[in-house]
Amino acid sequence: MTEQQAPGFFGNYGGSFLPPHLVEPMREVAIAYEEARQDSTFLEDYQALLSRYVGRPSLLYRAERLSEHVGGARIYMKREDLNHTGSHKINHCLGEALLAKRMGKTKLIAETGAGQHGVALATAAALLGLECEIHMGAIDVAKQHPNVVRMNMLGAKVVAVEEGGASLKEAVDSAFATFAARPEEYLFAIGSVVGPHPYPSIVRDFQSVVGREARAQFLEAEGRLPDAAVACVGGGSNAMGLFSGFLEDQSVQLYGVEPGGEGLDTARHAATMSLGTPGTLHGMATRVLQTADGEPAPVHSIASGLDYPGVGPQHVYLNETGRAHYVAVTDEQTLEAFQTLTRCEGILPALESSHAVAYGCLLARELGPEAAIIVNLSGRGDKDVDYVAEVLATR
Numbered sequence: 001m002t003e004q005q006a007p008g009f010f011g012n013y014g015g016s017f018l019p020p021h022l023v024e025p026m027r028e029v030a031i032a033y034e035e036a037r038q039d040s041t042f043l044e045d046y047q048a049l050l051s052r053y054v055g056r057p058s059l060l061y062r063a064e065r066l067s068e069h070v071g072g073a074r075i076y077m078k079r080e081d082l083n084h085t086g087s088h089k090i091n092h093c094l095g096e097a098l099l100a101k102r103m104g105k106t107k108l109i110a111e112t113g114a115g116q117h118g119v120a121l122a123t124a125a126a127l128l129g130l131e132c133e134i135h136m137g138a139i140d141v142a143k144q145h146p147n148v149v150r151m152n153m154l155g156a157k158v159v160a161v162e163e164g165g166a167s168l169k170e171a172v173d174s175a176f177a178t179f180a181a182r183p184e185e186y187l188f189a190i191g192s193v194v195g196p197h198p199y200p201s202i203v204r205d206f207q208s209v210v211g212r213e214a215r216a217q218f219l220e221a222e223g224r225l226p227d228a229a230v231a232c233v234g235g236g237s238n239a240m241g242l243f244s245g246f247l248e249d250q251s252v253q254l255y256g257v258e259p260g261g262e263g264l265d266t267a268r269h270a271a272t273m274s275l276g277t278p279g280t281l282h283g284m285a286t287r288v289l290q291t292a293d294g295e296p297a298p299v300h301s302i303a304s305g306l307d308y309p310g311v312g313p314q315h316v317y318l319n320e321t322g323r324a325h326y327v328a329v330t331d332e333q334t335l336e337a338f339q340t341l342t343r344c345e346g347i348l349p350a351l352e353s354s355h356a357v358a359y360g361c362l363l364a365r366e367l368g369p370e371a372a373i374i375v376n377l378s379g380r381g382d383k384d385v386d387y388v389a390e391v392l393a394t395r
């Protein structure tokens, strides 16, 4: 059920839909990755970075006070917020940086929206002695100033993209174009389980450590498998990481939580799985929130890391086969979950992760006290506290 039917396809989704000048560079990446993932030295180097630099394994934490507060299932949290740099993103950035070195490239290039991927990639580049170039919409450069400062300090070059809407879509196009002009120098290092083959598989494989660890840790703690695993979905990398540990365990229900924004009955959300339609975006066949003339629609979420009009193709496949379920929670529910977790457990979750916490609490109540679930805490909320304080002050 989880098999790819053709290289890079998950059912009818994924694949590689590229302009001719990008076909060969992407094929080169696919071949190099296929070799790398079968090379025990490469895998050992990656594992060493995870344990010695990221601080893995991350904790699986039993949130007793939250569980009590909710009054239902035991809630465990996979603490990706405790990783170096504060989220799951470092897992795949280090993998991509190692792959670049193996391929003899000297530079990493990527797009970033809110800047979280850019910071994680700049970190990996600094550690491994690679150059790093991050393309970012000019509007985002202005809005996300602290992350731009961080990237600069880490030695990355931030390119402000002025074209079109000067946002994530233009940043992706610009980064692709620069990569295509100099593929012998650059490795394109995408920020989620999205884009053309082989990226959805590369990023999933590097994130799968989250699910492998969580499964073993849960078995150790409870002597059985969890009833459910819950994660937020922007492009879907932290969710794919957690889910990949449980895909063959049919008794474990998998839930991806999308940003419902101001409500699915408004235009202000980014719930691609719930309301998107089949289309192509960023070189992949997937579901897309799109306008009548096929352009990606403007999207909204209180969590800038979930603000994406597409979704990873493997998620669309898991949805269609019924293996995973996709739900949405609103900005309002997210804010409430942010405050609840902070007050009950002394853990400040990222607003992205707070979506998973919100749904995890609803699910825990529904499943009742005999059940036990895992919620992926994809990142820490320090970056969000000023914004949350501002919103709460207007109440």
Ligand SMILES: *Cc1c(COP(=O)(O)O)cnc(C)c1O
Pocket (backbone or CB within 6 Å): 087, 088, 089, 116, 117, 191, 192, 193, 232, 233, 234, 235, 236, 237, 238, 239, 305, 306, 350, 352, 353, 378, 379, 380
């Ligand atoms: C970027 C980010 C996300 C969203 O990305 P996915 O690829 O959907 O995982 C979620 N949580 C945090 C903390 C992030 O930084």
